[in-house]
Amino acid sequence: MTLSTADQLISFRLKNVDGTTVSPEELAEAKALAVIFWCNHCPYVRAWEDRVAALQREYADRGVQFVLINSNDAKKYPGDSYEQMQARAKEKAYPYPYLIDESQEVARSYGATRTPEVFLFDEARTLRYHGAPDDNADDPKAVTRQYLRDAIDALLGGAAPATSETAPQGCTIKWR
Amino acid sequence: MEIELLYWEECPSHDEASRRLDAVLEEEGVTARIRRIHVGTDEEAVARGFPGSPTIKVAGRDIQPEGAEQSPPGLTCRLYILEDGRPSPLPSREMIRRAVRAAAGELEQSGPRS
Numbered sequence: 511m512t513l514s515t516a517d518q519l520i521s522f523r524l525k526n527v528d529g530t531t532v533s534p535e536e537l538a539e540a541k542a543l544a545v546i547f548w549c550n551h552c553p554y555v556r557a558w559e560d561r562v563a564a565l566q567r568e569y570a571d572r573g574v575q576f577v578l579i580n581s582n583d584a585k586k587y588p589g590d591s592y593e594q595m596q597a598r599a600k601e602k603a604y605p606y607p608y609l610i611d612e613s614q615e616v617a618r619s620y621g622a623t624r625t626p627e628v629f630l631f632d633e634a635r636t637l638r639y640h641g642a643p644d645d646n647a648d649d650p651k652a653v654t655r656q657y658l659r660d661a662i663d664a665l666l667g668g669a670a671p672a673t674s675e676t677a678p679q680g681c682t683i684k685w686r
Numbered sequence: 687m688e689i690e691l692l693y694w695e696e697c698p699s700h701d702e703a704s705r706r707l708d709a710v711l712e713e714e715g716v717t718a719r720i721r722r723i724h725v726g727t728d729e730e731a732v733a734r735g736f737p738g739s740p741t742i743k744v745a746g747r748d749i750q751p752e753g754a755e756q757s758p759p760g761l762t763c764r765l766y767i768l769e770d771g772r773p774s775p776l777p778s779r780e781m782i783r784r785a786v787r788a789a790a791g792e793l794e795q796s797g798p799r800s
Contacts, residue, residue, distance in 0.1 A: 553699075553738075553765035556773035587762070648702075648776050681763045682696045 512621030524609035541573035554680035581617035641676030738764025
């Protein structure tokens, strides 16, 4: 079952592409924390990749932190292996941790089904937005609703996001 | 003209791809027989050389053959590289249009078919 808005963040400790491990508790100072299920191979991820990175860079000095998690089965999709994650993060200079969820337990505990799929938590780590980054994966110029940006702005302004839930658009998580 | 639209229902882009294909055919005034084929298993994907959903073949030719060649067959969403270099889960209308025009031109050159 997917986390619902008002649910609390579920903690995890996962290996980052730099070899360290990362948990949300280490990011306690973040005023907003987005846990985003991600991968390498999915064209939806690729289409949103630069936009999501730009958003992180824009909001980094305002206490907003993104954490990307890849839960895909790398045996079926070798492009999503840890080594390929490292390569992609380096190539695109990812401004956030990119973690591997080899057991797929984190994706299952969140009820995540797609990549990308955003879970945005507020300072108290309550879920405030779940869904897609915006309303148009295919064409950045045709975006009319910037769900993630608007939700972050609302949280930083001390308000509840006007939209708390949208349907995630993307590839299915590749389960074992 | 024979067109195949191969798709995997778990990937959400095939409906929009189908709409784009229909729109291009209408704009170009081309009558085509479109076969919409669901690929539902890994074995079927391999057998068909299915590089991901959606895949459009116009007169037997993939509309972005270089992309198809680089993607191993399997049940996944397909990555298209658009004219401006952007990655996309969907082929552009222009990509479809070029393939339709090329096939129409070849049909014209080959003359009426019996």
